[in-house]
Amino acid sequence: MKFGIIVFPGSNCDRDMMHALQDDLQQEVVMLWHKDKDLSMFGKGDCIVLPGGFSYGDYLRCGALARFSPMMEQVIQFAQNGGKVLGVCNGFQILCESGLLPGVLLQNNHQKFICKNTYIKAEHQHNFLTQNTGDRVLKIPVAHGEGRYFADAPTMETLEKNNQIVFRYCDENGEISIDANPNGSTNNIAGICNAQHNVFGMMPHPERASSSALQNTDGKWILEAFSLMN
Numbered sequence: 001m002k003f004g005i006i007v008f009p010g011s012n013c014d015r016d017m018m019h020a021l022q023d024d025l026q027q028e029v030v031m032l033w034h035k036d037k038d039l040s041m042f043g044k045g046d047c048i049v050l051p052g053g054f055s056y057g058d059y060l061r062c063g064a065l066a067r068f069s070p071m072m073e074q075v076i077q078f079a080q081n082g083g084k085v086l087g088v089c090n091g092f093q094i095l096c097e098s099g100l101l102p103g104v105l106l107q108n109n110h111q112k113f114i115c116k117n118t119y120i121k122a123e124h125q126h127n128f129l130t131q132n133t134g135d136r137v138l139k140i141p142v143a144h145g146e147g148r149y150f151a152d153a154p155t156m157e158t159l160e161k162n163n164q165i166v167f168r169y170c171d172e173n174g175e176i177s178i179d180a181n182p183n184g185s186t187n188n189i190a191g192i193c194n195a196q197h198n199v200f201g202m203m204p205h206p207e208r209a210s211s212s213a214l215q216n217t218d219g220k221w222i223l224e225a226f227s228l229m230n
Helices: 014-024 070-080 090-098 128-133 153-161 219-228
Strands: 002-007 028-033 047-050 084-088 104-106 114-122 137-144 148-150 165-170 189-193 199-202
Touching (some): 014 219, 070 084, 114 189, 137 219, 165 199
Parallel strands (some): 047 084, 084 199
Antiparallel strands (some): 104 148, 165 189
16 A cells, blocks of 8 residues: 655644654655645555644644645545545645644643653444554644544544544543643544545654654554555
């Protein structure tokens, strides 16, 4: 399978993601410029990745301008046709802005940029990603100023009903509490997916925890799940 990584003006985690997928997981990677319009080389079994960063300088809102890029038009079509899409941090914000995922990412409740290791765990094992991570508590870094996931009550009810909540923030023992929540995210949500379970967004950075040189490979459980699906 192939991974396509979209590069926007302001992306700063695109090469981190490339090295994690290419060097740590030995996967084929194609870098995609935001002005391009061709995803014909990617099939339903491949994956498009929206990396972290500050696309278009985070003007207006995080991800608001990137949502209208020529490549995102193709990503939306790709996802609607069943292709797998992963958005990390700014990529998660772009997916919400584009309507591929519900809800929004708001400013952290403490109004500060946060950069540190956090712990997350899968909410259930009803999709290929969480089946691969199992019930492990994963140590994954976050780095964001607008990572507080929010959705209204009806949307939250739908997310719960359709098993769309993928990861929640927890402590190192797997306990979910307000103290383990780094940004005030609703119900400690760290990642969600769409109703069809082929589009995933998360604020923590698995690509920053996939190399033994960093003494943390917990992120490989997440990225590996996409490479195992054909």
